[in-house]
Amino acid sequence: MRRPWRVAVVGGGIAGLAAAVRLRDRAPAGTEITVYEQSGALGGKLRTGELAGQPVEFGAESFLMRDPAGGESAAVALIRRLGLAEQIVHPTVGQAALAVDGGLRPVPGGTLVGVPGDLEQVATVAQPAADADRDGGRPLLGPDEDVSVGKLVRARLGDEVVDRLVDPMLGGVYAGRADDLSLVTTMPALARAARVAHTLTGAVRAAQAAAPRAPGAPVFGTLAGGLSTLVEAAATASGATIRRDAAVRELTPVVGGGWRLTVGPTRDPELVEADAVVLAVPARPAARLLAGVTPEVATAIGGLDYASVALVTLALPRPELPTLSGFLVPATEGLLIKASTFFTTKWGHLARPDGIALVRASVGRYGEETSLHLADADLVAAVHRELSGVLGVALPAPLASHVQRWGGALPQYAPGHLDRVAAARTALRAAHPTLVLVGAGLDGVGIPVCVRSGETAAGEIIEALGGSGS
Numbered sequence: 001m002r003r004p005w006r007v008a009v010v011g012g013g014i015a016g017l018a019a020a021v022r023l024r025d026r027a028p029a030g031t032e033i034t035v036y037e038q039s040g041a042l043g044g045k046l047r048t049g050e051l052a053g054q055p056v057e058f059g060a061e062s063f064l065m066r067d068p069a070g071g072e073s074a075a076v077a078l079i080r081r082l083g084l085a086e087q088i089v090h091p092t093v094g095q096a097a098l099a100v101d102g103g104l105r106p107v108p109g110g111t112l113v114g115v116p117g118d119l120e121q122v123a124t125v126a127q128p129a130a131d132a133d134r135d136g137g138r139p140l141l142g143p144d145e146d147v148s149v150g151k152l153v154r155a156r157l158g159d160e161v162v163d164r165l166v167d168p169m170l171g172g173v174y175a176g177r178a179d180d181l182s183l184v185t186t187m188p189a190l191a192r193a194a195r196v197a198h199t200l201t202g203a204v205r206a207a208q209a210a211a212p213r214a215p216g217a218p219v220f221g222t223l224a225g226g227l228s229t230l231v232e233a234a235a236t237a238s239g240a241t242i243r244r245d246a247a248v249r250e251l252t253p254v255v256g257g258g259w260r261l262t263v264g265p266t267r268d269p270e271l272v273e274a275d276a277v278v279l280a281v282p283a284r285p286a287a288r289l290l291a292g293v294t295p296e297v298a299t300a301i302g303g304l305d306y307a308s309v310a311l312v313t314l315a316l317p318r319p320e321l322p323t324l325s326g327f328l329v330p331a332t333e334g335l336l337i338k339a340s341t342f343f344t345t346k347w348g349h350l351a352r353p354d355g356i357a358l359v360r361a362s363v364g365r366y367g368e369e370t371s372l373h374l375a376d377a378d379l380v381a382a383v384h385r386e387l388s389g390v391l392g393v394a395l396p397a398p399l400a401s402h403v404q405r406w407g408g409a410l411p412q413y414a415p416g417h418l419d420r421v422a423a424a425r426t427a428l429r430a431a432h433p434t435l436v437l438v439g440a441g442l443d444g445v446g447i448p449v450c451v452r453s454g455e456t457a458a459g460e461i462i463e464a465l466g467g468s469g470s
């Protein structure tokens with residue numbers, strides 16, 4: 001009789017938990033799944049807390065409802081699988097603004113992550129170059145070419161469109177700069193269209209048309225109970241043994257197949273054996289674990305850089321807030337804040353009868369993290385002062401505040417990132433098919449991407465173990 005498969009999932013973020021759920025659903029009955037999380041909490045960057053008696057997200061706040069092909073996103077599919085679909089809620093207010101020239105201006109319509117499909121629509125925020133976007137008689141990108149978003153947009157539309165529109169939009173998602181971020185990784189639909197279209201505005205319109213959605217269909221969603229409910233439900237549904245405060249320090253291939261994991265402190269290590277491993281940790285920790293297994297793969301993924309950010313949430317008594325979901329700040333404005341969300345305006349389920357508003361600001365851009373050296377109290381004071389300045393009103397003193405620091409939180413994808421990841425995975429699969437890499441560091445940010453990454457890994461593990469066992 002074969003013994004049950006033993007699968008170790010290293011990392012208890014949403015990618016690792018999605019892999020565990022998919023393994024439970026599709027692996028043979030009796031498969032033993034263990035999730036090792038080095039911290040005391042599951043969920044990674046999904047963390048619901050409380051401020052002024054109200055649930056509030058101290059990490060990611062929402063997920064995309066649709067996937068690039070137009071179907072429901074992997075996050076929504078997982079939520080349905082976990083029986084949480086009735087808890088999905090959508091933004092009450094969707095309009096965001098840009099903080100430019102000392103005031104707020106609505107984000108122009110018709111753009112794709114700030115890249116315009118109609119130059120006239122963005123004229124109130126940014127003036128495109130005079131000779132903008134001429135048809136050169138050939139596609140913007142070659143078949144296998146990848147460039148930074150900033151390089152392409154500056155060449156076609158000029159600096160102001162990048163600095164005032166594209167850079168703050170990308171900065172709000174990645175805490176990075178358009179001039180450093182890969183077009184193929186961060187804007188895949190636009191990259192695909194640019195391999196055919198002769199103008200950038202034409203590529204934007206083609207990308208938008210390729211992923212149609214029903215008029216009025218919501219783009220984003222969250223869970224009324226907080227995104228930590230997704231984490232808890234996934235952990236439960238996986239049926240996995242959850243090991244918190246369990247750092248995996250070493251992976252060693254076992255002769256004859258399988259893996260030995262060294263878990264816990266150096267002075268008192270625990271050795272655990274598994275038939276397969278899903279490595280769902282950021283790129284640098286993954287590279288350290290792979291250094292003694294496949295050095296070339298470790299080198300390939302270990303060079304990925306990350307941005308650190310701080311999320312500062314304030315509970316304000318009856319502030320005067322515009323009817324906006326929030327605002328984005330171009331780096332050229334010289335503010336610490338790079339983005340702000342008016343939680344209780346954006347999300348109707350958070351509205352409070354006492355008028356208290358929850359406002360969150362994100363601080364920290366890649367390469368400009370000195371602001372994060374401020375103590376919590378000083379960071380709160382700076383955010384409060386800048387919010388008052390942008391809104392043009394003296395906001396009341398906060399009733400409560402919370403500072404969540406995320407060190408090395410957001411991957412910075414240089415051009416060519418996905419090709420490097422594909423090559424690394426191919427090499428790893430050839431050498432060790434029962435060890436799979438997943439997560440935002442490889443596949444991109446966002447809850448749906450991480451869920452899909454974990455589920456894909458589970459499928460590869462099942463395929464690799466099929467017909468094996470003893």
